[in-house]
Amino acid sequence: MAVRIRSRFHAGGRERTMAERASVVAMLSWKLSLDSIRRMREARFDIDIGQPYFDYVVETMAFHAHYADRVAFDKLAPEQRGEFTTALAKRMAEAIEDNADMLLTASEPGACSRRFLEVFNAAGSDYAEYGCDAKGPDFGFRRAYAARVREGMPEKDKAWVYDQVMEIEAPEAVKAIGRTLEGLFGGEEKPLRRIREGVSGE
Numbered sequence: 001m002a003v004r005i006r007s008r009f010h011a012g013g014r015e016r017t018m019a020e021r022a023s024v025v026a027m028l029s030w031k032l033s034l035d036s037i038r039r040m041r042e043a044r045f046d047i048d049i050g051q052p053y054f055d056y057v058v059e060t061m062a063f064h065a066h067y068a069d070r071v072a073f074d075k076l077a078p079e080q081r082g083e084f085t086t087a088l089a090k091r092m093a094e095a096i097e098d099n100a101d102m103l104l105t106a107s108e109p110g111a112c113s114r115r116f117l118e119v120f121n122a123a124g125s126d127y128a129e130y131g132c133d134a135k136g137p138d139f140g141f142r143r144a145y146a147a148r149v150r151e152g153m154p155e156k157d158k159a160w161v162y163d164q165v166m167e168i169e170a171p172e173a174v175k176a177i178g179r180t181l182e183g184l185f186g187g188e189e190k191p192l193r194r195i196r197e198g199v200s201g202e
Contacts, residue, residue: 021184022087028180029064030095033057036169045157054103055152058116061092062123063145070132075185089120136174142166
């Protein structure tokens with residue numbers, strides 16, 4: 001099923017808060033992750049319900065979050081970027097926790113959200129050395145995402161993951177999220193300095 005993308009948003013005549021904008025992106029990311037799994041399965045990759053399904057969703061949403069953070073870096077003031085990205089990671093963690101029963105057959109309360117935040121923060125180190133411009137994440141950024149996805153794939157699929165993720169899954173997500181972020185941040189000012197943030201579940 002195709003994902004419907006909204007590129008213009010209204011908030012009753014007032015400016016949306018960073019948390020509200022983050023919520024829009026988080027919900028889109030969740031839908032895109034499920035759509036990505038469908039494509040992967042159609043391409044004959046084995047992503048079974050349970051831990052493999054959970055791991056794929058977590059890695060994919062973390063990639064989405066870091067791409068959105070790069071866009072925020074270009075569009076927002078430093079403090080706004082920090083507020084947005086922190087809210088985005090936490091809202092994604094909540095979405096994963098809210099759907100824990102769909103992802104894993106058994107998990108203790110809060111375990112799924114904590115795992116997402118761990119992956120988000122760890123992935124940040126992998127992606128930090130790579131670039132992202134108006135066209136999206138560069139080759140190294142996309143390859144790092146594919147490498148992280150590859151870790152959770154069965155041996156028979158590992159050799160083919162890079163092409164599928166780098167050439168199809170990442171571009172599809174970047175296109176959809178980029179359009180949405182343009183609608184959310186189109187008129188914002190470019191920041192003057194870079195900030196670095198980690199996100200915890202607290």
